[in-house]
Amino acid sequence: MAALARAGTTHTRCDISCRSRRVEWWVQQALPEPYCRTGNLGTDSGYRLHAQLVTSTSGRPEVAYDPQVMRSAWIKWARGLEHQRDLAREMRVFTQSSSYEYVRFDNGDNASDPLVKMYWKLKVTQPFPERWSVLIGDVLTNLRAALDHTFWAAALAATGVPEYPHRVTFPLDSEAKKFRGRKDLKSLVTPQFWELVEDVQPLNTDPPRRAPLESLRWLSNVDKHRAVHVVGRMAFDAGPIILDPDGKYEILEQERVTGEVADTSVVARLKMKRPNKPGSLNVYPTFQYSPSLQVSEDPAEFVPLHVAMDAMSEAVLHVLVASTSLLGEQLPGADTLEVGMGHEAVAAEYAGVVARFHRLDGTVDHVALPKDELEK
Template identity: 25%
Template sequence: MAFEPFDAAWQRWERARARMTEAVQVWNGFIEPHDAFDFSLDGDDTGVFILRVHQVRPTPPEMAVVIGEWLYNLRAALDYLMWATACYVAGSVPPPKENVLQYPIYDTESAWTSNLYRLDGLLDHHREMLLLMQPFNSDIDANYLGWLNRLARIDRHRNLVTGSARLGLVEPVLRCPEGSRVIVEWGERMIVDGRADVARFTVQPYWPGAVVDVNPRVGIDPEIDEWSRSPFWGKVTFQERLRMIQVFVAGEIAAYEYDCTGSSRKSNMVSDEFQKAMDERRGPVPKLARQRPPMTWTRGSGKVSTRTMFEGADFCDDGAGPIDSGPSGLGVAR
């Protein structure tokens, strides 16, 4: 029976996409009642006012779980595509040395070099493709792979902190006395310990009792604390970050799938130039099938049974009751 090694990578990718959608739904359900956050404009009677955001309800704990599963599935999809590529290179399923295979993601060249043995089952051009994508060969902060790997490791070995929130959109409109001049200074975007001092407004001239009000016009996203500190990603909304990394991983799977098979479920993500180069280099595509492990027969002993047992009247196949199993459970009807 034909076997498609890249199926598993796409299944992990699809599962990640479902978790991404679920994360958006969890967050939207959290903020939809409009009672999770509150706003205040606090003045000191000198014409200085601070716009503050207050988190009233904690972030749903399932948010961290869903984001963790999204990370896990995308990281697994990358490892799966390495395994699938090695299958096609070797022409066998499973490939040799499958226990050391993994998709490499390294911040330093020394780490890459010391782990090259994990790529023994690949061709030279595969290693060149992987080397090109490494964080140490680009802007480490902006690199998709680097952050995916970093966050996945935090989630596996520590705790994915999504209890914080971030102001993804800040467009306040201030109402103040006619003729007044307003100086605006921007403050915090992250909501830390339930509060963020978003902006400071200095109204000049100002006199006690003058009416100053604000429409905060703030959009609030979930946030991962470590990710929020990134100069590159910190400027991108949380939902868009998830989407960008999801698309990037799909492109990686498609590239290796096309390289190995001459087609891909998402061939449109593979450039014409890449397709042409791969088509010229590729040899015959092997038809892969899982190798069956050697069969080992074990001797059992029979026991006298009855016609009723042979006809199955007492056999329970729904797991509700006990049945004899294994070699000693063999019944021989007389």
């Protein structure tokens, strides 16, 4: 460690090179004020944080911002995508197994009923792995941390080390009154950065619970303080029920369930007039589902898991790109974030967006659907 030096009327620079965060903060506490220093913090972690501390008018140290502090936010975001990639890979493998089936019930042999009624129930033979819940928590933790690290970087750039570091966070509010009360956080950053923070608030979305960052806030809090998130199933309308021979039967009612389903849930119903003469009928329903995630509590809403993951990571990416620009830093290359070619594994068409189609001959096709196509 280099020698320490007191600062005079002009800030004399003293160089300190530290190998761990604990040593760095110990050195800071040991230095007399006023002083200044520069150092390398966290060199073992793969990035360098350079800071110059000087005494502020309030008597607490301030840090002159070095752009590389945003590196912390970027690698947190990248780590979240790595967990998302792992989740997508496991989802793709899981869809190749026979984890569920559809069981049909009907009254075809009850000739006294003038109507033929049938319905299909979902039977889950293999539940989703609990590990998925843990991976989702890892994604949420890293994405939320990326936002908090971004605000910390902006605070260092504008006003230095906050007086109450444990209170520093990237605010995410769904109520205007609560956001207006964030004066302590507003005073830590520049007006330009606070304008960005204000622009991305969930309260700007109608309703706020539909904002991806509000989903991130709620999901990460539940994961941290309550329990892991259980992956559910969401059914989609994949088309009408096909009858063979067609045109010989009068269909009175046909229902194809959409939304959240579970084991033993009814997923389709069919009602038609009973023909005058007995005979045989082939019925071909088409079912489609996606793993789902609850994204709000009041009311409880569920969305496809891949949609939630993509929306949240993209919303955080927007904040990081805008913040990096405001703080005068260059955007990192994909290769420096260790996502590189692996990044395509979290693209919509590879992120577990797989529809299973049962053909008339009994074969099953797995079709990857891009997010845009699924939302049509």
